[in-house]
Amino acid sequence: MAIVEFQGKSFDVDEDGFLLKFEEWCPEWVDFCKEGEGIKELNEEHQKVIDFLQDYYKKNGIAPMVRILSKVTGFKLKHIYELFPSGPGKGACKMAGLPKPTGCV
Amino acid sequence: MAFVSSGYNPDKPMENRISDIGPRDFNEFMPPVIKNNFGKWLYHEILEPGVLVHVAESGDEVYTVRCGTARLMSITLIREMCDIADKHCEGFLRFTTRNNVEFMVDSKDKMVALKEDLMSRKFDGGSYKFPVGGTGAGISNIVHTQGWVHCHTPATDASGTVKVIMDDLFEEFTGHNMPAPVRIAVACCLNMCGACHCSDIAVVGIHRKPPLIDHEYLDNLCEIPLAVASCPTGAVRPSKVEIDGKQFKTVAIKEERCMFCGNCYTMCPSLPLSDKEGDGIALMVGGKVSNRISMPKFSKVVVAFIPNEPPRWPTLTKTIRNIVEVYKADANKYERLGDWAERIGWERFFEKTGIEFTPHLIDDFRDPAYYTWRQSTQFKF
Numbered sequence: 001m002a003i004v005e006f007q008g009k010s011f012d013v014d015e016d017g018f019l020l021k022f023e024e025w026c027p028e029w030v031d032f033c034k035e036g037e038g039i040k041e042l043n044e045e046h047q048k049v050i051d052f053l054q055d056y057y058k059k060n061g062i063a064p065m066v067r068i069l070s071k072v073t074g075f076k077l078k079h080i081y082e083l084f085p086s087g088p089g090k091g092a093c094k095m096a097g098l099p100k101p102t103g104c105v
Numbered sequence: 106m107a108f109v110s111s112g113y114n115p116d117k118p119m120e121n122r123i124s125d126i127g128p129r130d131f132n133e134f135m136p137p138v139i140k141n142n143f144g145k146w147l148y149h150e151i152l153e154p155g156v157l158v159h160v161a162e163s164g165d166e167v168y169t170v171r172c173g174t175a176r177l178m179s180i181t182l183i184r185e186m187c188d189i190a191d192k193h194c195e196g197f198l199r200f201t202t203r204n205n206v207e208f209m210v211d212s213k214d215k216m217v218a219l220k221e222d223l224m225s226r227k228f229d230g231g232s233y234k235f236p237v238g239g240t241g242a243g244i245s246n247i248v249h250t251q252g253w254v255h256c257h258t259p260a261t262d263a264s265g266t267v268k269v270i271m272d273d274l275f276e277e278f279t280g281h282n283m284p285a286p287v288r289i290a291v292a293c294c295l296n297m298c299g300a301c302h303c304s305d306i307a308v309v310g311i312h313r314k315p316p317l318i319d320h321e322y323l324d325n326l327c328e329i330p331l332a333v334a335s336c337p338t339g340a341v342r343p344s345k346v347e348i349d350g351k352q353f354k355t356v357a358i359k360e361e362r363c364m365f366c367g368n369c370y371t372m373c374p375s376l377p378l379s380d381k382e383g384d385g386i387a388l389m390v391g392g393k394v395s396n397r398i399s400m401p402k403f404s405k406v407v408v409a410f411i412p413n414e415p416p417r418w419p420t421l422t423k424t425i426r427n428i429v430e431v432y433k434a435d436a437n438k439y440e441r442l443g444d445w446a447e448r449i450g451w452e453r454f455f456e457k458t459g460i461e462f463t464p465h466l467i468d469d470f471r472d473p474a475y476y477t478w479r480q481s482t483q484f485k486f
């Protein structure tokens with residue numbers, strides 16, 4: 001596992017670039033990730049997705065199902081891909097600091 | 106090698122991006138004789154093991170030569186297949202649903218030359234590159250999975266076990282000596298990617314020890330409720346532990362409820378369970394997917410555990426060979442292995458094959474287990 005230094009912060013990450021500890025998340029992490037995720041500038045829609053993912057994870061201990069993410073944010077899956085080109089798992093969850101999706105992905 | 110760009114621009118990842126184009130249309134790759142007679146076939150014959158002829162309304166014939174492949178293959182070998190197709194088949198070939206490769210020609214003479222060429226090709230170690238067979242009432246290719254080559258949840262290997270079984274049953278691939286086709290499948294864990302649950306003979310990797318729990322990392326790497334919900338027997342529950350004065354959120358596993366399926370590891374990287382001595386193979390038999398005479402069937406476990414014995418798995422191959430031989434000698438024509446076992450009764454299956462019946466084979470999973478017990482006095486001593 002590697003340690004990433006960015007704007008004075010350091011982050012423990014795995015080989016896919018996911019944070020190893022949710023507590024290490026901070027706004028700098030999002031800035032650090034965005035380029036690798038094909039995002040130029042973050043707008044409030046990106047922020048809305050990230051905020052919801054973090055809220056849901058803190059409350060429930062899991063990432064929401066895609067249909068819940070769509071229903072609560074009001075963004076169709078197509079729009080979520082427009083915001084996060086790698087998709088809700090590899091893109092949005094990574095930037096929100098959630099653990100890496102598991103299962104037969 | 107130094108970096109060579111394909112033209113993709115990482116600064117503008119969405120620029121010139123092509124997506125959702127799907128696979129190429131299969132019509133683009135049809136040999137002319139197939140294209141011309143599409144949907145107009147009258148009948149077919151199996152001329153000899155591995156060789157079929159289809160005759161169309163027009164009188165056109167297409168000869169198909171089927172060859173075994175290892176499924177896992179190099180581009181070098183694919184290029185060799187392309188060379189063969191260029192030489193004999195106007196550049197056309199196809200792969201079957203059991204990962205055999207089929208070369209097609211439009212006359213008998215061409216078929217004979219093709220077959221001779223195929224059988225003459227061997228690897229340096231001596232194995233046939235393109236053994237001809239896999240048709241009719243024989244044993245065709247083994248549908249299998251990733252094993253230790255690429256997956257992270259296997260309890261056994263796939264390519265290795267498949268090679269040793271096919272070596273042992275090679276003359277059944279190149280012959281038609283069975284009462285009916287025998288389908289063999291291999292899956293390296295209980296996820297059963299592929300066809301194990303519905304094959305005449307199935308090799309399935311199993312564990313025999315509960316997962317280890319990496320308490321210090323679990324909450325960081327796993328979504329705990331998913332690990333809890335992944336367990337079919339309710340053995341996983343959320344819990345807390347204290348290590349060196351620090352509290353960690355984690356899970357606890359009731360070991361006497363755990364039957365080592367490994368589902369929780371699939372969901373949570375902090376619950377690894379593979380184990381050199383513990384892991385091995387369960388053998389299942391009697392499944393089928395066709396509707397021919399009897400309805401499709403699930404395969405049933407008949408050997409609860411065979412140890413992993415890389416690289417040649419001698420116990421595994423011996424056990425399978427024995428089942429194949431007894432079935433071949435005893436079943437009626439057209440009877441699939443499951444049809445045969447059900448007709449003679451499973452107690453006779455165990456008697457004839459000499460396989461030991463152990464308590465592991467008795468279903469104990471939830472209400473439906475009851476239906477697998479015998480509510481009848483009908484049995485043979």
Ligand code: HEM
């Ligand atoms: C030519 C004469 C007979 C014929 C062709 C005949 C035929 C049959 C057939 C086809 C069945 C159904 C078997 C099954 O579906 O499993 C049956 C069942 C039965 N038959 Fe007959 N039967 C004959 C005479 C008798 C007689 C004389 C008795 C009694 C005195 C008898 C008692 C029974 C009984 C008790 C059953 C039910 C067996 C069970 O519990 O499955 N049958 N018979």
Ligand code: SF4
Binds near residue numbers: 259
């Ligand atoms: S059967 Fe299990 S171990 Fe094998 S490839 Fe599938 S998921 Fe992986």
Ligand code: SF4
Binds near residue numbers: 337338358365366369
């Ligand atoms: S291995 Fe299977 S049975 Fe055992 S705790 Fe994990 S999910 Fe439950």
